[in-house]
Amino acid sequence: MNKFGLLPVAILLMAGAAHAQNTDSLLKTLNPTDKKETVATTFKSTHVVLSHSSETEKKHDLDLRIRHHFGDIGGKFGSAHTLYGLDVASDLFIGLDYGVSDRFTVGVGRSKQDEMYNFSGKYKLLQQNVNETMPINLTLFAQMGWIAREPFSNSEFSKYTNRFSWFFQSIISRKISSRFSLQVMPGLTVRKNVSDTRDPETLVSVGFAGRMKLSKRFSFVADYTLVNGLSRPTDLSQAYYNPLGVGLEIETGGHVFSLNFMNSEYILENNFITNTKKSWTKGGVRFGFTISRNFTLFKSKNKDPEKRSDIY
Amino acid sequence: MTWTNNIKRLFLSGIFLVTQLNVMAQTYTSKNIKLSLYSSTPLEDIRAATDQCTGVIVRERREIAFQVAIKSFEFDRKLMQEHFNENYMESDRYPYAKFKGILDQQVDWTKDGVYNVTVTGILTVHGVDKKRTVPGKISISNGQAEVSTEFKVACVDHGIKIPKLVFTKIAEQINIKVTGKFNQLK
Numbered sequence: 001m002n003k004f005g006l007l008p009v010a011i012l013l014m015a016g017a018a019h020a021q022n023t024d025s026l027l028k029t030l031n032p033t034d035k036k037e038t039v040a041t042t043f044k045s046t047h048v049v050l051s052h053s054s055e056t057e058k059k060h061d062l063d064l065r066i067r068h069h070f071g072d073i074g075g076k077f078g079s080a081h082t083l084y085g086l087d088v089a090s091d092l093f094i095g096l097d098y099g100v101s102d103r104f105t106v107g108v109g110r111s112k113q114d115e116m117y118n119f120s121g122k123y124k125l126l127q128q129n130v131n132e133t134m135p136i137n138l139t140l141f142a143q144m145g146w147i148a149r150e151p152f153s154n155s156e157f158s159k160y161t162n163r164f165s166w167f168f169q170s171i172i173s174r175k176i177s178s179r180f181s182l183q184v185m186p187g188l189t190v191r192k193n194v195s196d197t198r199d200p201e202t203l204v205s206v207g208f209a210g211r212m213k214l215s216k217r218f219s220f221v222a223d224y225t226l227v228n229g230l231s232r233p234t235d236l237s238q239a240y241y242n243p244l245g246v247g248l249e250i251e252t253g254g255h256v257f258s259l260n261f262m263n264s265e266y267i268l269e270n271n272f273i274t275n276t277k278k279s280w281t282k283g284g285v286r287f288g289f290t291i292s293r294n295f296t297l298f299k300s301k302n303k304d305p306e307k308r309s310d311i312y
Numbered sequence: 313m314t315w316t317n318n319i320k321r322l323f324l325s326g327i328f329l330v331t332q333l334n335v336m337a338q339t340y341t342s343k344n345i346k347l348s349l350y351s352s353t354p355l356e357d358i359r360a361a362t363d364q365c366t367g368v369i370v371r372e373r374r375e376i377a378f379q380v381a382i383k384s385f386e387f388d389r390k391l392m393q394e395h396f397n398e399n400y401m402e403s404d405r406y407p408y409a410k411f412k413g414i415l416d417q418q419v420d421w422t423k424d425g426v427y428n429v430t431v432t433g434i435l436t437v438h439g440v441d442k443k444r445t446v447p448g449k450i451s452i453s454n455g456q457a458e459v460s461t462e463f464k465v466a467c468v469d470h471g472i473k474i475p476k477l478v479f480t481k482i483a484e485q486i487n488i489k490v491t492g493k494f495n496q497l498k
Contacts (some may be wrong), residue, residue, distance in 0.1 A: 022339065022370050022373075022375075023368045023370055023375050023377040023412060024367070024377070024412075025498075026339065026341060026368040027367075027368055027377055027379045030341060030343055030366035030367075030368070030379075031379055031381065031408070033365055037383070040394065040395060040397065040398070041398055058390035058391060058394075059390065060389065061391065102390075137444050166331045178404050178405070215397070216398075217475065219416060251399075252394055252477050252478070253391075253399075253477075253478050254391065254479075255343075294391055296388075296389045296390070296391065304361065304388075305358075306348045306358055306359055306361035307348075307357070307360055307361050307386050307387060307388050308355060308359055308388050309356065309358045309359055309360075309387060309388055309389055309392060310356065310357040311355070312354065312355055312356065312357075
């Protein structure tokens with residue numbers, strides 16, 4: 001009899017369970033977790049401190065970037081006489097990057113050092129995704145530098161092509177956690193404008209970079225490029241140093257500001273990889289900043305009024 | 313004794329099956345509910361929309377539930393979309409927004425017609441639960457139920473912080489509009 005007494009209870013329980021599960025389990029079956037989803041914002045900006053990050057511009061976004069490197073904080077050229085380098089502009093840069101697609105960005109810019117114009121292309125080949133079938137981002141970067149200044153001596157640009165330099169880089173990055181990203185960048189620089197015969201025209205470099213999110217809007221960023229001692233001898237008559245930059249990245253929706261400290265005088269890869277003559281240990285560190293402003297072009301193509309935003 | 317046990321089992325599973333089928337017949341689902349948000353300030357009007365919101369109605373229990381993936385919202389400015397996910401909704405940590413509630417009124421689901429209803433339940437946004445009573449409309453025709461609602465969500469209710477720098481660009485109250493056609497689950 002006991003068994004019979006329990007029967008209706010069991011039925012009720014089972015039916016109840018079926019009911020209780022219903023909305024939640026049904027919602028779950030309606031929302032299959034999207035495994036192909038890519039990991040977003042490994043880096044906030046297309047640059048870390050000195051080097052490029054694996055990020056590209058979004059489709060139809062135009063990024064105006066203004067960069068400034070001041071003079072030495074310490075040492076012979078620094079101290080209070082130059083207000084710790086603030087009197088000096090060792091390099092200035094203004095450039096535009098445009099997202100042809102979400103994966104492909106083209107860029108043009110001009111910097112003070114050597115009056116160099118640069119033309120670059122950047123392509124996001126692989127994207128890290130949530131389910132780890134692709135654990136990394138891989139972005140390819142190529143940049144041509146064109147020295148526009150007058151030659152210092154008659155022999156300097158004996159061939160016009162000596163004014164050009166080329167920089168190629170594979171940027172491999174991974175967002176390790178929502179706050180922390182790391183990046184490795186093997187690269188190759190090819191230039192003709194070399195004064196020391198022992199200094200090779202083709203330089204191999206390996207860069208390392210990282211980003212640590214401190215809060216939603218502040219990030220600590222750093223990058224280091226190893227170039228001296230790889231294909232380039234370390235005992236050249238001119239002492240060269242490996243560029244190291246650290247910075248604070250501040251994001252305010254549409255703008256990204258970076259406040260940086262670095263030993264490299266120059267801004268473009270074609271210059272700072274080949275020509276960093278200052279050292280962190282000898283007062284050669286300097287302050288620098290980047291202002292990046294983003295514009296969305298062709299947004300009027302989006303006819304859907306439910307997705308349209310207006311900025312007055 | 314064994315045959316009575318068998319009959320008991322048969323009887324039991326029969327009832328179980330019937331209740332299950334019963335539940336199925338009384339359930340409506342939708343996979344492409346349109347959900348749009350609108351933030352209005354004198355400086356900026358921001359709109360975004362998704363049509364990937366899912367919903368379930370369990371008729372007998374008057375239960376209604378919606379769920380939407382935050383990342384499915386589309387903005388015309390991709391950077392805005394990135395900020396929405398990264399800085400405000402933190403969609404890596406809180407991938408879904410959800411509303412689950414009980415219809416406060418009886419609805420005759422077998423009869424075509426338009427019913428103005430309210431639903432009381434829990435709205436979960438940005439990982440924060442908030443008890444809400446939301447007005448809505450259910451239109452029933454040919455076994456299909458069209459559900460629509462409009463309500464406001466206050467950012468502060470769900471721990472979504474708007475920094476002072478962009479305070480003038482993002483509204484404190486976000487307008488939400490939902491419309492979707494539900495079909496009976498067979």
